[in-house]
Amino acid sequence: MHNQLAELINKNVLGASAVVNKTEDAKTHASITVEASAIYKVAEFLKTNTEMPFNALQAVSGVDYLEYIEVCYIMGHFDMNAPRDLILKVKITDRVNGNVDSIVKLYPAANFQERECYDMFGIKFNNHPDHRRILCPDDWEGFPLRKDYIAQKTYNGMEVFPDSKSNMEDREYIVRQGMIKKAQEGAANKVQ
Amino acid sequence: MQSRWDIGEPERPTINAETEQLKSELLRLNMGPQHPATHGVLRIEIWTDSEIVAHAIPHLGYLHRCMEKHTENLDYRGIIPFVDRLDYIAAMSMEWGYAMAVEKMLGTEVPRRAELLRILTGELQRIASHLMAFGTYALDLGAFTPFLYAFEMREKILRLFEEVSGARLLYNYIWIGGVWNDWTDEQLNRVTAFCDEMEEEAKKYHELVSMNKIFIERTANVGVFTVQDCFDYGATGPVLRGSGHKWDLRKNMPYSLYSEFDFDIPVGIAEVGVVGDCWNRYIVRMKEVIESIKIIRQVQAKLEPGSIMGKVPKIIKLPKGEIFMRSECPRGELGLHLVSEGPEAKTPYRLKVKSPCFTHVSMLPHAAPGQMIADFVATVGSIDIVLGEVDR
Structure with missing residues (x-):
């Protein structure tokens, strides 16, 4: 089809x-x-x-x-x-x-x-x-x-994503997957 | 960025010719988020000219939990409790839709008994959900008694579910590959007794509500959606069927074992009003309860002892690719767009939930202009929204 x-x-x-x-x-x-x-x-x-x-x-x-x-x-x-x-x-x-x-x-x-x-x-x-x-x-x-x-830390003066409460495992997971790095590399390649 | 308070006064339609000479300004009212008639935390901004609604602007997001982002960090089994919390009135149907999407990509065979038990729980859930819709809709329109009748019967289903799964509303009962727990013969006998009782009760409901003069006056010819409106807005489920289009995934694109079952698809009829009005959407739900009882009886005739869990690997890894799986839930079609990156990833790359209520809420601005405020409440009630699913 x-x-x-x-x-x-x-x-x-x-x-x-x-x-x-x-x-x-x-x-x-x-x-x-x-x-x-x-x-x-x-x-x-x-x-x-x-x-x-x-x-x-x-x-x-x-x-x-x-x-x-x-x-x-x-x-x-x-x-x-x-x-x-x-x-x-x-x-x-x-x-x-x-x-x-x-x-x-x-x-x-x-x-x-x-x-x-x-x-x-x-x-x-x-x-x-x-x-x-x-x-x-x-x-x-x-x-x-x-x-x-990555979520913003404060919203209209309210703390919405404080370091003490944020799930660091999640952040590390994202970093471990190299996703942010991959994005930067992709952008750098385009500039060249 | 434009704020939601800076939209300005919308263009004014000629809705109220009699009082047009008064040249009064449109009054802006907030319906919700705590209004009991909105069935949850939905805020609708309505612009009215005396008693007549000129515009309705739904504001969503009060229950937004970004469940789609959560699922990207969860393994495939861990997502089931999250999909439960989408439509908390019909959690079984949500679990089932998700489990089917993963099984299709995994290529798992679900044992026959498990499939039949899924149909049994799915249809019982449909009855429970429609009873809730029936009770709260009558409550919206000012009748308190039907609510009590409906909850008495709904409680019987929830008791059964509690015994089988351990929870009253959020079950985590349908697992990938089958179901978690088997039903005993004693419980199945109680289902039989419930079906007989429900059939008698449904007749009482029809006498009490469906053919009630006041109820008909409030709902017939109110909030009419044509079939073309439904196609344009992508409406499904009782809203589409109430508009007279015979479309039910269980019949038209059968999944699970539905092709073996014999049942009808009720559609809207011009009995007391026009096709596609609030009364038709209500009556389609009540007729579906009877059809669900038919299916449950056939399931019980087919049930044989057997395994309830198929062979599923300990860690689920899906092949690279995507799938869009649709299933017929009490409120309409649930669609799950599941994207997997390949066997290395233990989590989905993306899970998009196409929720039926979200599309139905988008029809409200179309239905509102020219309605009385009380009729608009009847229209909102008739599409039977659950905000957990709209906001996700």
Whole structure:
């Protein structure tokens, strides 16, 4: 199904360059990666085409791989004759100003989902009607689900993450995994 | 950064033509976070023109624990108590959805008896959850008695769960590979007795509430969601079925052993109002209780002695890849997007929870404009939210 769909997308959407991420066994699910700049047109095509339509957006999720952040749009087709799922991905390499077009106009479900993605990963969604944080307070610093995130020590004068109470094992774990180091190396390589 | 108090007055729709000549300003009210009708710590900012709601803006996050971040530092077995605390009214369904996602990636075979016991507990949990929804919904609308009836029956299910798992609400009962504890014959006999009693009780509920004139006046033709609205917002579960779309994962994309069972999918009907109103969402839940009883009876006919735990390695290591696993919970579809980095990692790289209530809360700003405040309370109650799952 994924190969056929990727061909359809490439044929109908200019500049989408859809690639199928294959799986080795039946235990995991395949997905399709498209260009971040073409996401609105791809979503429009997925919603309106007649061969393989997707009538619902189930979730917008993110995965931080340090070199890039992946935004996963999980689509679904709620039809008893042809139920199907799709994980559609875009890669965003800019960790500071990373942005992607919002698809709220096509799927209103994306409103809250994209706000959550912004809240947790710091991806900006262009043309979003209500672009605010949703789960964290508006003046919270940092994006909690990034792998190099360390919570702020004080919030509005309140101590929220004191050294005495913070779980040092967790911090050491992060350092042990070399995640922060890996991120710095990745950034340094890009500069060279 | 924009503060949540600086949104400014939203554009004013023509909602109240009669009093439009008064040119009064919209009044901003906070519903919650301690309002009893919001079923938890949800704050809804409503802009009203006299008694009529112009805008509703939900503010979430009062129960945010960032459970998704916690799971990145926990091993796969240690996550089960955390998913319990998502939907604390229907914890069994949450555990089951998570266990299925890990088992699918691990390739574990779950023994037949364990699968049947999962269906048994899952359906009992569905009844308990719908009874809670029934009781509190009637309470929202001003009827106190149904709440007492509902909790009397719900207590019987919780007693059974307590005996089997040791806890009343947060069970940690469904483990990866099977279930923790077996049910004795005496407990299964009590389930049979409960089913018979529940069927009789359900008739009483219908006479007391479903066909009650006051209840119908409060809920029929109120808070209507069309099928297209449900697709647009990604609504699932009783909300989608109440709008008349026949969609249930247990039938349409069967998981576990559901393909062996015979049951119907109740959908919304235009009996007292229009399809997709609050009454339909309520009645779909009450009909699902009857369908769940049907499934439980079939489970008991199929149960045979056997193993309740499959072969699972001591330290669970998943192959590299990702999975999106959906399961039908009492409130809608739970989706778990589980990403694993490979066999070296003992923890998930990322676990995203697609919660049904989160999507349903996002429908409230769409439903609110033009409703009376009391009708809006009825709409909030009819989607049956649990804030542990919305905020995660």
